[in-house]
Amino acid sequence: MPKVLVFGTGSLGTCYAWALSKAVGQDNVTAICRSNYEAASRNGFTVHSTLWGDNLTFQPRIARSVAEAVRQLSLDTQQFFDFVVVAAKAVPTDPSIAEIIGPAIVKGKTAIVLLQNGIGIEDEYARLYPESPLLSTVAYFPATQVSPGVVHHKEVELLHVGTYPADAPQAHKNIAREFVELLGKGGATAKLHDDIQRKRWAKLLVNSSWNPICALTRLRDREFIEVSLDLGLGAGNDKWGDGARFIKDVMMEIASVAQAYGYSDVNEETVDFQIGRAVVRDLPGVQPSMLGDAFEKRSMEVDAIVGNVVRLARKKGVNVPMLRTIYLLANGLSESFSRKKLQG
């Protein structure tokens, strides 16, 4: 059976650790825990899912660090991980996550799976581990860790999977297929894609706009639309008002970057579809993860989700003044949280 290391057991990491435990057996899964280490060591994990079932408990191996996870393999027949799944939040750390997982990566044997939001997040892994198969994923998976080791999940579960880069060797493509099949065996829905970046851009349309906008305004998506209906900016008589027009213009900037990179199916049609989803929600609407981070004064995935889009735009000479503004502001807000901690 393949062995799996899951780095980061927030809501997403925990749920996919459950599916992988079902597929390969929980003894072949090691979860790296930080704040939920005590709880997970004592009680394992519990997932309550409207799709997978209620009260799903499992007890994988638990480690505090990658070194500890590797040590735990020393008496096993197979002393390396086949998959290292990175499910931690994509925020800059020192050392970086890519560096931290180093001890668990065995050249030619270990594949790395990135279960993270954003764009351009694969670069550092590809640079540090050029020979390791690198899988990039896009998750549609609304879940919340309600207490240490206990996760609620609802509505949808879908993981898009593909190699990085899209033109990786066939051997890597095969490993992507293997990973998708493992998840299927574990009861999760995963789809294999030849070019996963297309899916990343499609998700960014929503993520790079709503996430920072909600975090900066401290409003949920539908609330933002509501308080911005008529600001005298010309769309007050439109069906959805000045706020929705603003969101559309921001999304169109993101789409223009996607198009500059060849993803022409991220366009006005998909933008309108995404706006349409938000405006018909009941008040107060959805709370994007970054808004939750802002309320808790946790650092936010600003670079992965917004900054990289602005930098990619710059490389292609695409003008994104609104997104650049949002980036500088969201970066400042996120930095204010760490400054508070430093000062306090």
Place this chain on the structure above:
Amino acid sequence: MPKVLVFGTGSLGTCYAWALSKAVGQDNVTAICRSNYEAASRNGFTVHSTLWGDNLTFQPRIARSVAEAVRQLSLDTQQFFDFVVVAAKAVPTDPSIAEIIGPAIVKGKTAIVLLQNGIGIEDEYARLYPESPLLSTVAYFPATQVSPGVVHHKEVELLHVGTYPADAPQAHKNIAREFVELLGKGGATAKLHDDIQRKRWAKLLVNSSWNPICALTRLRDREFIEVSLDLGLGAGNDKWGDGARFIKDVMMEIASVAQAYGYSDVNEETVDFQIGRAVVRDLPGVQPSMLGDAFEKRSMEVDAIVGNVVRLARKKGVNVPMLRTIYLLANGLSESFSRKKLQG
């Protein structure tokens, strides 16, 4: 002696009430108080100023409402106000401040003085009281109300004064001069301008940019520069980095609106001068009033300071994508505070 009503006794209103009390006698000044009514009734006001002197106490008439202020005149020889000075924060209320002061405005006798930030804030007063002289002012006056009725002031004190509109009748111009002379008599520095809007635009350059940017990021000006030094946006090797470049671009949008309205002296040179002031400050830098409002979850002067600039830009077909973004975000943040209050 002229009679003066001061509507709004925050830090600025209190300090100019002191100067006017010195000029016309405190019995000829009525201050409308809300949260500091009890304190001001009991102890009057106290100003501690590095320029005017320490421990300056005065006891004008105090009223809770405009109606009460007018009633208090009923036994006086002169039963109307010569000047109604509006020093309340320029945030939308219902009824509006312009409507609220109505009972104190005697046609042909009472002049209205707006001691408020922003642009385009005179319109409603001009519409409601077309025959009343309307004075518009721009204050450089760093002051803080440290406890109810007690204000600290430091460094500079300067009030620019002019009629609204700039081409008001000579009679109104004379009243502007009279008001400037009153302030001078009271120990304050006031300057008369033929076109006060020029001064408004010059101040907006700083206000419309730093105020909302600091409020949204929860950082002081110099801190914002500091956390945005190198974001990979091309100005990382400049002397002041990506954050200062961003601020400059926002200010240039404001300048382009000012220029569209004929104020060509609000330009790159003045922008560079203002950036230069911020970047050389010691950390953490200055806390703009809107950042204080954000920390206290008070509604912010978003429309007066940012929204009106965006709407004026729109009227002239000037493109201000960054400022529009800042406006929508700051408006949302300010609305989130009132929603919290409604819900809580």
